[in-house]
Amino acid sequence: MNGSNNDFNKNNFDPYTGQRINNEQQSAQNAYQQQNSYAHNQQQYANGGNMNEFSYNPGKPKKTIGKKILTGVIAVLSVAAIGTTSIVGYTLITGKNVVGTSNSNGSVNAKQSEDASSDVKSTVDRSNLPTIIQAAAPADALSIPEIVEKVSPSVVGISCITSSGVSTGSGVILSEDGYIITNAHVISGAQSISVVLPSSYGEVSDSSSADLEDNLTFTAEKVGSDEQTDLAVLKIDKSGLTPAELGNSADVQVGELSIVIGNPLGLDLANSVTAGIISAKDRTITVEDRTMNLMQTDAAVNNGNSGGPLINAYGQVIGITSAKVSSSVAEGLGFAIPIDEALPIIKDLMENGYVTGRPSLGITGTDVTSAYSSYYGIPQGFLVRDVTEGSGAEKAGIQQNDIIIAINDTMVSSISELNDIKNKCKVGDTVTLTIYRNGKKLDVDVVLGESAAEEETETDDQQDNNGYDNYDNYGYSNPFGSYGFGN
Secondary structure, three states, X not given: OHHHHHHOOHHHEOOOOOOEOOHHHHHHHHHHHXXXXXXXXXXXXXXXXXXXXXXXXXXXXXXXXXXXXXXXXXXXXXXXXXXXXXXXXXXXXXXXXXXXXXXOOOOEOHHHHXXXXXXXXXXXXXXXXXXXXXXXXXXXXXXXXXXXXXHHHHEEEEEEEEOOEEEEEEEEEOOOOXXXXXXXXXXXXXXXXXXXXXXXXXOOOOOOXXXXXXXXXXXXXXXXXXXXXXXXXEEEOOOOOOOOOEXXXXXXXXXXXXEEEEOOOOHHHOOEEEEEEEEEEEEEEEEOOEEEEEEEEOOOOOOOOOOOEEEOOOOOEEEEEEEEOOXXXXXXXXXXXXXXXXXXXXXXXXXXXXXXXXXXXXXXXXXXXXXXXXXXXXXXXXXXXXXXXXXXXXXXXXXXOOXXXXXXXXXXXXXXXXXXXXXXXXXXXXXXXXXXXOOEEEEEXXXXXXXXXXXXXXXXXXXXXXXXXXXXXXXXXXXXXXXOOOO
16 A cells, blocks of 8 residues: 555656656656756766866867868968969069970970079078178278288387386377377376387398387477377477378268277287277267267277277278277277367477367366265365466465365366366356365355366375375264255
């Protein structure tokens, strides 16, 4: 009975129709429900590990067979179009067929195909490309050996005896009767100066090299020197010299050939030649407190080249080599004074011994660096060591050990900054100097005179205390505080 009742429970009715179902129908329905329940549980299990997870991994969309066929057809047509376009373009440009043409008999013209192949090869032939030096030189330029042969007789060695030993440099012969151009820093502090001519001036004989060198060495007289432009003129008692041909630095173009001849690292390497290009024009750089307008070259410049020529492709001097960048992280940075700017200075030095019309305060001294400023408790500026008798500074009451800290209400911390402002004035102008004296600030009006010597430069006085002990007991930890110049 119980079994009969179980056979007729609610599970024996179809839930959708409400009709009674037999045992076979019930078993099939149970199996179907069990299968669906298992599949549903499996889906929940499979998705259980991805709960609260975000992972974006876009897959490539599957291509249907039709799309694959279409893609292949497009690719083939694209390749054919590119090939056809290339052939037509080449034919239009050269007037020749690349693959070949059919004659009236229908045969292919193989000769035209060979000619076209030959033309294609010739366009990629790099066997005769010019070097950088050749590309930098104009068509009518001299060869480098011709330039060296032309200019070398005009390049001399400079040897100076100073308090610290012997220093050497280079120079350029300016005239047949012995005037020579060099750098002011080459002869700075020299007690005696000698000029060594190139060996081409020596007579062929059985004399030793030492005797030949003696015959080529001449004592030089300093005609004039200008530290501001780093130029100097010397004179030796010798005629029959070969003067250098001077060019025009204004005509120089960036990228053109440049050659340096000089005596790097001493006279043992006299008349060494290096070549490069002009890297830049009108470079404004500051070298040892001198602000200068220079040309830049990547031709190798080394110690001892200073004062020698920078030469163009025609063997003309376009600059006087003056400086190089000495750094482990930089190469090919050499600088030369443009010859157009050097010639007026050279003319003044030859005629007057100094550069005329240049304003002067009439003082010499040295900079107060930040280290000395902090140690002695004094402001940075220019420390006056000497005042020229009869100068505008002396008439205005400037004294030894005054520190110039401003000019015309502009703060200065070095002689280069002081000169930058002073040189914009004219002889006879009045400038206002702000000086630091005995712990006080004073304003002094100075009438600028004409510079007739090497003035307003750092001197090489070898004092044990560098002249700063006068301020050792002032005890001013921040002199700018009361002046309104400090932070």
